[in-house]
Amino acid sequence: MTVSLKEGEVVLITPDDGSIPADDPGAHGLYYHDMRFVSVFELRINGEPPMLLSANGDENYVATFQLINDQVVLADGSRLQPQSLSIRRTRFVADGWRERIGLLNCSAQTVTLEIALIVDADFQDLFSIRGYHGMDLPPVTREMREGGVNLWARGADGIVRTTRVRTIPDPTAVVGRELRFTRTLGPQEVFAMEVRLIPYEDDKPPTAGLRDFDEAIEAVRESYKGFLKDSTRVATSRERLDRELLERSARDVRALLDFEPTGPYPTAGIPWYATPFGRDGIIAGLQTLCFNPDVAVGTLRLLARYQGRKVDPYTEEEPGKILHELRRGELARLGRVPHRPYYGTVDATPLFVSLLVETVRWLGDWTLYRELLPSADAALRWCDTFGDIDDDGFVEYASSGSSVELRNKGWKDSQSSLSYRDGSYAQLPAALVEVQAYVYHAKRGMAELAALDGDAERAARLHREAETLREHFEDVFWMPAERCYAQALDASKRQIEAVTSNAGHALWAGIASPERGALVAARLMERDMFSGWGVRTLSSGYPTYNPMSYHNGSVWPHDNSMIAAGLAAYGEHDRANQIISAMVDAGLRFPNARLPELFCGFFRDQRFSNRPADYLVSCIPQAWSAAAPLLFLQTMLGLRPELATRELHVDPVLPQWLERVDVVGLRALGRRYTFRVRRTRRGVRVSGDLRRPLGTRVAATA
Numbered sequence: 153m154t155v156s157l158k159e160g161e162v163v164l165i166t167p168d169d170g171s172i173p174a175d176d177p178g179a180h181g182l183y184y185h186d187m188r189f190v191s192v193f194e195l196r197i198n199g200e201p202p203m204l205l206s207a208n209g210d211e212n213y214v215a216t217f218q219l220i221n222d223q224v225v226l227a228d229g230s231r232l233q234p235q236s237l238s239i240r241r242t243r244f245v246a247d248g249w250r251e252r253i254g255l256l257n258c259s260a261q262t263v264t265l266e267i268a269l270i271v272d273a274d275f276q277d278l279f280s281i282r283g284y285h286g287m288d289l290p291p292v293t294r295e296m297r298e299g300g301v302n303l304w305a306r307g308a309d310g311i312v313r314t315t316r317v318r319t320i321p322d323p324t325a326v327v328g329r330e331l332r333f334t335r336t337l338g339p340q341e342v343f344a345m346e347v348r349l350i351p352y353e354d355d356k357p358p359t360a361g362l363r364d365f366d367e368a369i370e371a372v373r374e375s376y377k378g379f380l381k382d383s384t385r386v387a388t389s390r391e392r393l394d395r396e397l398l399e400r401s402a403r404d405v406r407a408l409l410d411f412e413p414t415g416p417y418p419t420a421g422i423p424w425y426a427t428p429f430g431r432d433g434i435i436a437g438l439q440t441l442c443f444n445p446d447v448a449v450g451t452l453r454l455l456a457r458y459q460g461r462k463v464d465p466y467t468e469e470e471p472g473k474i475l476h477e478l479r480r481g482e483l484a485r486l487g488r489v490p491h492r493p494y495y496g497t498v499d500a501t502p503l504f505v506s507l508l509v510e511t512v513r514w515l516g517d518w519t520l521y522r523e524l525l526p527s528a529d530a531a532l533r534w535c536d537t538f539g540d541i542d543d544d545g546f547v548e549y550a551s552s553g554s555s556v557e558l559r560n561k562g563w564k565d566s567q568s569s570l571s572y573r574d575g576s577y578a579q580l581p582a583a584l585v586e587v588q589a590y591v592y593h594a595k596r597g598m599a600e601l602a603a604l605d606g607d608a609e610r611a612a613r614l615h616r617e618a619e620t621l622r623e624h625f626e627d628v629f630w631m632p633a634e635r636c637y638a639q640a641l642d643a644s645k646r647q648i649e650a651v652t653s654n655a656g657h658a659l660w661a662g663i664a665s666p667e668r669g670a671l672v673a674a675r676l677m678e679r680d681m682f683s684g685w686g687v688r689t690l691s692s693g694y695p696t697y698n699p700m701s702y703h704n705g706s707v708w709p710h711d712n713s714m715i716a717a718g719l720a721a722y723g724e725h726d727r728a729n730q731i732i733s734a735m736v737d738a739g740l741r742f743p744n745a746r747l748p749e750l751f752c753g754f755f756r757d758q759r760f761s762n763r764p765a766d767y768l769v770s771c772i773p774q775a776w777s778a779a780a781p782l783l784f785l786q787t788m789l790g791l792r793p794e795l796a797t798r799e800l801h802v803d804p805v806l807p808q809w810l811e812r813v814d815v816v817g818l819r820a821l822g823r824r825y826t827f828r829v830r831r832t833r834r835g836v837r838v839s840g841d842l843r844r845p846l847g848t849r850v851a852a853t854a
């Protein structure tokens with residue numbers, strides 16, 4: 153078990169006792185910009201490590217550890233009995249790692265203790281630590297300073313990285329890697345110390361101006377309070393839903409944010425993916441529009457800033473293309489890994505345009521539309537040129553020859569996620585079903601915005617292109633026998649005849665005809681696809697199905713949030729609520745009410761009070777899983793901004809277990825909305841601060 157904390161670009165990962173042993177074979181440490189600034193951090197009392205009683209790191213940026221001593225040999229040779237010392241460690245991350253350590257002598261004797269903190273840094277790149285790329289480690293210099301020590305090294309990229317270690321009180325002595333404190337404690341006497349470990353790049357810390365322990369933690373708390381205060385607040389008739397799942401989602405979304413000059417950006421996940429990912433950030437932005445649209449705006453602006461400008465086979469950059477992953481460590485700076493950024497994904501580019509469409513619709517922000525219109529145009533040009541490898545009207549991906557091992561470049565990017573029935577990998581280039589749907593959504597949405605903006609020529613062209621794509625899509629992706637769209641077309645334009653959750657994204661994007669949309673909705677809820685906890689990524693009837701795999705039978709919350717939204721858009725409210733209910737049940741059963749990145753796709757047996765089986769290396773928290781309950785909420789409430797009339801439509805269909813939803817301060821179309829949705833004997837009613845056009849349905853049967 154690990155305890156992972158994050159604030160901004162600072163990430164701390166330790167074992168559950170809060171230490172980082174010198175002989176630790178893992179990747180624990182304090183990270184900043186993908187570099188490890190603390191690789192060893194051990195507490196010793198008279199040479200012995202304390203024993204863990206309990207740990208709590210639920211709040212993402214702060215953790216506590218309660219420890220006790222085992223047998224301790226004192227200076228006179230006598231032994232201090234186990235559980236004579238209470239050791240409490242409280243830590244948080246802000247501009248770095250800050251910790252308070254308190255020792256209480258619970259014995260009846262006076263004891264003299266030698267307390268040691270063993271601290272070291274290796275300044276190693278995350279890609280090297282995790283075995284993806286070799287790296288020569290720089291020599292580390294230790295410099296004594298008042299109150300502690302500086303550890304620093306000059307990287308091969310020329311950057312001087314320093315970890316400044318300071319304690320209050322000052323150490324009694326510093327010997328090698330040890331900061332030593334000698335204290336004599338009488339019965340019930342306490343010794344308390346503070347430790348500060350701050351990373352610097354060329355003498356610049358992550359956050360300037362924070363010095364005092366209490367000042368620093370208060371700054372983080374205020375940041376959380378400010379973000380949550382500016383976000384939509386929700387209360388329902390289900391206290392556990394509010395107090396656990398929805399509140400946890402809101403706090404996890406905040407924890408995953410990096411605050412860039414372009415605005416907040418949701419990094420992908422803790423611990424190893426706390427960095428900007430294009431696809432992940434876009435989908436999290438879509439999911440959080442009803443919660444805090446600043447996330448979507450910040451995401452759009454950062455991705456536009458890094459949008460492809462040239463052709464670079466190594467990084468897979470192309471004009472107009474949207475990045476896949478951005479790293480800032482030494483190996484990326486030197487170009488030894490292509491993540492500076494790396495562009496090896498096929499779906500982020502049309503999804504970028506889709507996010508712009510939905511954000512402008514939601515906010516009614518024409519200034520944002522005009523600001524990012526050149527980026528949207530460049531992205532759509534990429535879809536029509538570089539993205540369409542064989543000029544057949546579909547966006548495909550092929551093997552690039554890059555050093556990064558991403559054979560598949562949709563959201564299901566594992567090696568085996570696109571396979572024929574015999575298990576062999578599909579021949580590339582491949583055109584994924586959901587990618588064509590995203591392109592359709594992007595073009596149709598941009599056509600609507602252009603029409604409202606008075607650009608009739610652009611609107612007509614994009615509308616024509618979207619309709620041509622939709623007709624071609626319906627002709628070649630439909631599988632009549634399966635009543636579903638194929639997962640993809642291979643290099644020979646043969647269907648990959650797998651029934652997958654990807655087809656549900658076609659409903660979200662609106663590309664499916666009403667008749668086929670209804671068939672897909674029913675197909676996704678059959679037993680081979682719906683596990684009882686959610687829609688599986690792959691039908692259990694397909695030969696490569698494996699409920700324990702990453703993409704071939706597992707259940708992903710973000711996937712289900714988009715499917716549920718798509719079902720509701722096609723009028724399939726009962727099925728949408730079936731998915732939402734299953735996901736809420738799952739989320740409330742996971743530790744700390746956190747929906748993980750994914751979980752196994754075993755069928756739910758209702759006879760037992762069980763929960764979904766964990767996928768072994770799932771990220772928790774993970775951005776688009778943390779944000780999934782927020783899109784579920786939007787779907788249940790039927791929230792839809794109408795840009796032409798600048799009015800918010802609320803068309804709720806609540807599941808049976810939900811009687812009431814109160815929404816406070818929802819931001820849309822240039823104003824704040826506060827309203828209540830509740831079930832009555834006459835149907836579901838909406839009341840509150842809403843302006844609705846005549847004829848808008850605001851009541852729905854249960």
